[in-house]
Amino acid sequence: MAETYEPIATQTASGSTNSISFTSIPNTYTDLFVVIRVLGSAADFDLRINNDSGSNYSVVRLYADGTTKAANRAVNQTSIQLTLGGANPGVHLLNFNNYSNTTTFKPMLQRLNLTSHTGIAAGLYRSTSAINRLDFIAQSSNNIQANSTFTIYGIKAA
């Protein structure tokens, strides 16, 4: 049994751009796992897949901030908003199971642990295309704080 969990790429935010892009993601794995350590931003940031800006995204979330627990949902979005109430410092873990098949729409599972709140989310990209690009984009042209890191791993099933 070969080891099947490999880093694909890592990027570190410069502080002067509002997006981080991973292009040409290989289709040789079964799942993708993304670890984001964000050091803060003046605005929320979003995920866009395959540079598709159509209204093909939706997400449902469960979150709590220490006082309030809640669920919310957004449909027919042009991206998936990964944060709530601003990109407070913390860690996001994103899972794209079966990202490279060309038969199913692409689900996403997120766990987020931020200084502001904790939560989980289930997202959907309504496309049967294999995922070959991920863009993380700060809203309202704000920049992603310098030294925030984004790493993609590939997981390969037997």
Add this chain to the structure above:
Amino acid sequence: MSPILDSIGSVKGFGWGALGSVGTFDSISTTTVGVGGASTITFSAIPSTFKHLQIRGISRTTTATGDGDPYHMQFNSDTANNYAWHTVQGYVGATSDVNAGATTTTSNMRIGYSAGANNSANMYESSITDILDYGNTSKYKTIRTLEGFDANNDGPGRYYAARMFSGLWQSTNAISNITITAPNGSFAQYSQFALYGIKGE
């Protein structure tokens, strides 16, 4: 190991949390459901050489009830009432809420809700289940699952939810066999469950 992994603990192998030290993460077996469907997915003869197991999957069933069709897990072909499970979910449909549920002294552990036949053909739910210290013969076995499904208003809209599950199997036997069952029908074509082993101390 990358700095990011150092910084947040050993996320390797646990896509929704850290656990133990980083070891190797190996693929053991994968089942992809064929055109005829399958009511049960079984991983048998699981090697005892790992510390933990993880199952990563996408699923859809042939059942046309609501937006989510529950499925469950059993170990070592044990169908007695030796299981318990809990869940917390945030859901949004006609209403939205955060709620919790549990079933104890039962014959299986619920670990998710598949997309169903009321959803468009390409909709699949995804899940990640960690089976902790599965080879230990001194303690009962516990699992945890991150799972969710959103269908963008496709279907009746009852079960758009992000969920966490925990489960208990009250046995000290090492786990050598895992069964995942769609009790109301069958897993549909292209549903896939992949079993991984995680080495650790």
